[in-house]
Amino acid sequence: MLIKRKRMTITEIKNDIIEEFAMFEDWEERYQYMIDLGKTLPLIDAQYKTENNIIKGCQSKVWVHADMKNDKVIFTADSDAIITKGIIAILIRVFSNQHPKDIIDADTDFIDQIGLKEHLSPTRANGLVSMIKQLKMYAIAYQTQLN
Amino acid sequence: MVSEYHFNQTSRNFALMLNVNKIREDFPILNRKVNGKPLVYFDNAATSQTPQQVIDVIVDYYSNFNANIHRGVHTLSQEATDLYEQARIKIQKHFNAKYSHEIIMTSGTTHSINLVANGFSALLKKGDEILVSALEHHSNIVPWQMLCERTGAQLRVIPMNQQGELILSDYDALLSEHTKLVFVNHISNALGTINPVKTIIDKAHQVGAAVLIDGAQACPHLIPDVQDLDVDFYVTSAHKICGPTGVGMLYGKEAWLNKLPPYQGGGEMIAEVTFEKTTYADLPHKFEAGTPNICGGIAFGAALDYMNAIGFENIAAYEKELLDYGTQQLLEIEGLKIYGVSENKTSVISFNIEGIHPYDIGTILDKMGIAVRTGHHCAQPIMDFYKIPGTVRASFAFYNTKSEIDALVNGVKKAKMMLS
Ligand SMILES: Cc1ncc(COP(=O)(O)O)c(C=O)c1O
Numbered sequence: 001m002l003i004k005r006k007r008m009t010i011t012e013i014k015n016d017i018i019e020e021f022a023m024f025e026d027w028e029e030r031y032q033y034m035i036d037l038g039k040t041l042p043l044i045d046a047q048y049k050t051e052n053n054i055i056k057g058c059q060s061k062v063w064v065h066a067d068m069k070n071d072k073v074i075f076t077a078d079s080d081a082i083i084t085k086g087i088i089a090i091l092i093r094v095f096s097n098q099h100p101k102d103i104i105d106a107d108t109d110f111i112d113q114i115g116l117k118e119h120l121s122p123t124r125a126n127g128l129v130s131m132i133k134q135l136k137m138y139a140i141a142y143q144t145q146l147n
Numbered sequence: 148m149v150s151e152y153h154f155n156q157t158s159r160n161f162a163l164m165l166n167v168n169k170i171r172e173d174f175p176i177l178n179r180k181v182n183g184k185p186l187v188y189f190d191n192a193a194t195s196q197t198p199q200q201v202i203d204v205i206v207d208y209y210s211n212f213n214a215n216i217h218r219g220v221h222t223l224s225q226e227a228t229d230l231y232e233q234a235r236i237k238i239q240k241h242f243n244a245k246y247s248h249e250i251i252m253t254s255g256t257t258h259s260i261n262l263v264a265n266g267f268s269a270l271l272k273k274g275d276e277i278l279v280s281a282l283e284h285h286s287n288i289v290p291w292q293m294l295c296e297r298t299g300a301q302l303r304v305i306p307m308n309q310q311g312e313l314i315l316s317d318y319d320a321l322l323s324e325h326t327k328l329v330f331v332n333h334i335s336n337a338l339g340t341i342n343p344v345k346t347i348i349d350k351a352h353q354v355g356a357a358v359l360i361d362g363a364q365a366c367p368h369l370i371p372d373v374q375d376l377d378v379d380f381y382v383t384s385a386h387k388i389c390g391p392t393g394v395g396m397l398y399g400k401e402a403w404l405n406k407l408p409p410y411q412g413g414g415e416m417i418a419e420v421t422f423e424k425t426t427y428a429d430l431p432h433k434f435e436a437g438t439p440n441i442c443g444g445i446a447f448g449a450a451l452d453y454m455n456a457i458g459f460e461n462i463a464a465y466e467k468e469l470l471d472y473g474t475q476q477l478l479e480i481e482g483l484k485i486y487g488v489s490e491n492k493t494s495v496i497s498f499n500i501e502g503i504h505p506y507d508i509g510t511i512l513d514k515m516g517i518a519v520r521t522g523h524h525c526a527q528p529i530m531d532f533y534k535i536p537g538t539v540r541a542s543f544a545f546y547n548t549k550s551e552i553d554a555l556v557n558g559v560k561k562a563k564m565m566l567s
Pocket of ligand 1: 193254255258287332335361386395
């Protein structure tokens with residue numbers, strides 16, 4: 001699985017995800033996949049699950065932590081709700097380990113294409129919208145360091 | 148009058164008088180599909196659905212009567228004013244207020260509460276106390292916190308027990324000559340507990356405190372008789388009683404409404420204006436600045452007509468049946484825990500499944516066309532009390548059915564299977 005190969009660009013990763021999701025026949029398969037992602041992935045180091053790193057949605061909580069390594073931003077995150085966590089796993093796969101500039105320029109349209117649009121609606125108040133904003137803010141902050 | 152204690156008894160006798168299939172025909176939205184499945188609407192405690200009879204009144208108003216009220220000599224304005232004032236009288240009769248001018252039309256419960264809280268700014272001083280219950284909608288605690296900041300009065304909380312009931316002995320202990328105002332909801336939105344408001348009001352009056360009851364969750368299920376309760380202020384929203392959003396009422400005893408200063412300045416609320424001085428209009432207009440939600444007010448009246456035609460005893464009896472059935476069916480799911488288990492509760496089931504986040508359950512249910520509420524239900528203090536992030540809340544109305552409850556139970560089982 002974890003064979004080291006050339007780092008993929010954000011667009012490449014997005015396309016991969018869209019392709020993966022195209023294989024699912026119905027919502028149940030899609031959701032089961034996200035739930036399994038949410039269950040299996042340890043997404044954040046316990047020391048970063050702090051009050052400071054928390055994004056309080058009305059519905060679920062999200063923790064986000066960022067680091068810069070070799071000019072690339074590494075995100076880790078977690079949530080107390082599994083489906084939220086599954087979506088976080090997908091977002092992190094896209095945004096993490098990328099150059100700040102690429103993160104700033106990236107959009108989340110692919111979430112629409114994989115049928116998960118409703119999770120990024122502000123009315124759900126699950127913390128994901130704020131999380132994406134937060135990812136971008138980190139990227140902007142690191143970008144200014146690089147300049 | 149259906150008081151909190153008669154509620155369960157009256158229920159049984161009327162169990163068969165409601166024809167739910169016929170009632171469902173009144174609600175066009177119940178034919179909708181959501182995510183490809185027939186809608187099962189169990190978020191009635193957040194807002195109720197609107198029957199065709201009320202929709203017709205709204206369409207009729209804009210098609211035939213739309214005009215500004217209380218200010219035109221022309222026929223349309225007269226007719227619109229008449230309809231609006233007739234609605235006020237319907238509301239007065241429904242709640243058994245002594246005078247129609249004791250009914251202030253507002254934009255809803257929140258507006259009504261703020262109106263009273265603002266009025267009390269002028270009446271409170273440092274050392275005074277306001278009691279609120281631990282079962283409150285948290286947005287409704289904020290106006291009292293703001294009032295305390297403005298006046299130096301202190302906010303104190305009537306605690307609750309594990310069943311989700313207020314602890315009346317603690318309430319007794321909190322009451323004193325410093326207590327100026329008590330604020331309690333008639334029925335808790337998060338748990339469905341019916342509070343013993345008559346007792347609460349009587350006790351507050353013994354120390355000379357005024358009482359404001361938040362009836363937003365009660366009015367869909369019973370008819371509060373404001374004179375029998377002897378309540379000083381009673382507030383509610385139309386959108387939980389088959390009416391439109393953005394309209395509601397404040398009932399206040401005449402003497403209290405005369406005592407409170409106006410809330411907002413503007414048109415309609417004045418008798419005479421010069422740059423030196425303004426004389427306020429009489430009740431109820433003193434509190435109704437600006438052009439109101441005219442259509443909403445009229446539709447509010449129509450919604451009460453609709454509910455009364457079905458009959459609140461029938462509604463209560465049928466909803467009790469749904470509550471009992473739902474409770475029994477849901478409890479068969481292993482690991483499911485219900486929060487709020489008072490003997491006196493309405494058709495609200497707030498629950499969690501061990502080890503599963505309520506948001507996840509709600510998300511899966513939505514995929515199956517089942518609308519429930521998840522989260523803290525604007526009652527963060529209650530969730531903190533139980534040390535949970537929130538609950539899944541299914542709230543039933545008189546147009547719901549047992550087979551919809553079966554769909555919910557199956558949905559929850561499926562969510563559990565997928566999530567654990
Ligand atoms: C107990 C209670 N009070 C107040 C409100 C607020 O009502 P509105 O938003 O109509 O002002 C609600 C509605 O959710 C409620 O349940």
